[in-house]
Amino acid sequence: MNFRAFHVFSFVFIFSYGFSIAQTVPAVYVFGDSLVDVGNNNYLTLSIVKANHRHYGIDFLNHKPTGRFSNGKNAADFIGEKLGLATSAPYLSLISKANKNENNNVSFMNGVSFASAGAGIFDGTDERYRQSIPLTKQVDYYSNVYEELTREVGVTALQNHLSKSIFVVVIGSNDLFGYFESSQLREKNTPQQYVDSMVYSLKLQLQRLYNNGGRKYEIAGVGTLGCCPELRLKNKTECVVEVNYWSLKYNEVLRSMLNEWQLENEGIIYSYFDTYAALNDLIQNPASYGFTEVKGACCGLGELNARAPCLPVSNLCLNRQDHIFWDQFHPTEAASRIFVDKFFDGPSTYTFPINMRQLVAS
Template sequence: MALKIFRESFLFFTLAFFCLLIMMMSFRFSEAQMVPAMFVFGDSVVDVGNNNYLPLSVRKANFPHNGIDFSTKKPTGRFSNGKNAADFLAEKVGLPTSPPYLSLKNNKNRASLFMNGVSFASGGAGIFNGTDQALHQAIPLTEQVDYYATVHQDLVNQLGSSGAQQHLSKSLFIVVIGSNDILDYLGSSDLRNKHTPQQFLSLMTTTLKEQLKRLYGNGARKFVITGLAVLGCIPSERVKMQTEECNEEANYLAGKYNDGLKSMLQELQSELNGLSYSYFDNYSVLYNLIKNPAAYGFTEVKEACCGLGKLKAEIPCVPISTYCSNRSDHVFWDLYHPTQATVRIFVDTIFDGPSQYTFPINVRHLVAV
């Protein structure tokens, strides 16, 4: 009898101990998770696989040598040798990477799967709808926001209006877009004939503003917005120059757009009650890496790691391409995109950087607002 009581007591205390352990683990997880969710909008810099689900699109990265430094050593649809900015930023706030929306779109349990956020980003996407939509090569920003509106409704159905608003008001909305619009303008005589550079840049900012207002109308309050990089210094632009130096016209347009973007964000904050944002000066940070690579551990700033031809930028990173043995030496992975090593520096700066590069506040402070 005594042995039976001992066994039952031992079993009870063992179960109680494991319950307490699980509770402690849950508590630690909730402490690590700084925001309820992260919703990602943008282009190939933050695409985690949406383009894999566009049957007609050739703008994909679901083949080698992409993903060579990813945890699985396999291509995932990221335009990178490993993780991209969306992955690193999710890690910073204690969340799993937001999954591609198109992978969940038809899932019956999608509302519960959206709770920690979702990514709408698509390689090749722009602020404008572009000229390739007949073939659906990418999901433009307008359509990404349309998709988010359906996610918002699913969350309202699951949490109720006030519950969804509380959930979303504490979440982060990441927007990384605009590079493809500038590159399209540079390469299109039709666009140049239709708009002066200033007209085109102004149209970009006003169009983006309308989409940000739509997100705000569906619960978004905390935005992380990245400016454009020094586009003229990416391998695809350098290779067009006989000297292999940066394309200064592309850099000029990117810089002028960033000026307009910063002004627009200040206006938007004054117009919309409760809106907060962190702007990342991508241009200055990448420019610093290129001008002083040794300080950041890089040795190659012009040539892509993966590709073929001059600067490995005449043919993209495809299975027949060659790639560098040490990806951490290179600023650029392919003719357009940074390496995982470069992106890690970007996200460290976005999250904890000084006001010189992230303003009016960095993401750590944005989370605490």
């Protein structure tokens, strides 16, 4: 694969004089699923999960779809804003430009997003979507980036850069959705065995990131998955209790693992975001956040606008600010903004052991 190096002068300038005043960290490296995908799936020819058509992006710049599963910005965009950075570019877009010689100055030093809609912790989670980039492959791509940057600037300078950068990991929802939709998986594993295996597999990938320079991590748990519009549709519009229960159990095991993982490795600093608590708060207290619709999707078809994905022929709500959910699974731009506000400055109700602002400062 043909990686195009950035100008060495730019690198020397950054490390000699520091990054801009508004910029609080040198880079953000994003791993995850559709909650933070900013366009990688647009480059996957076989994938049927792409946000590259209307009504996606209706509230984004120029009102055009970009690959984000939102009416506008998603959590990755708001993270960039909080940190004074541009949103990390999709990895596959940078590679595509480099291979086509469209850009002789492609740089991974500014951060990059490996996130992919449909991705899971486990390989094969995306089978129902035909193609995505599972977490293992995302970390493989990061390893390629690490090797390339090592050749360009050397181990010492790169480690200095990476030790100050933020590694964002938002994944796990698709694994749980897949489990509860698969009789085969449920026959092979109890729910407890499955969530334990999820966390064990995630730890292996986090360790790979640590071995390749990652030190500061923002890691999100899964939300109230049983309350998303598609699952409500299957349960007479009410949340699916079993799915929510195991979402909570997964988050509990994840938090325990992160604490152990930190003790096992020198220099790890992390902030865990309790997505479940944050989303549940929005659902239980919508008026406090300006929402009026907590069950249905803004874009879709049928009951709760949840009988089909957001498509060009879908119904579209008049006020996206009123809705927590944009489509069958994903939050609106308004909800994503609130989530990022909570994990950036949030109290221990939502963040553990520190919030993202403290993570940056540490």
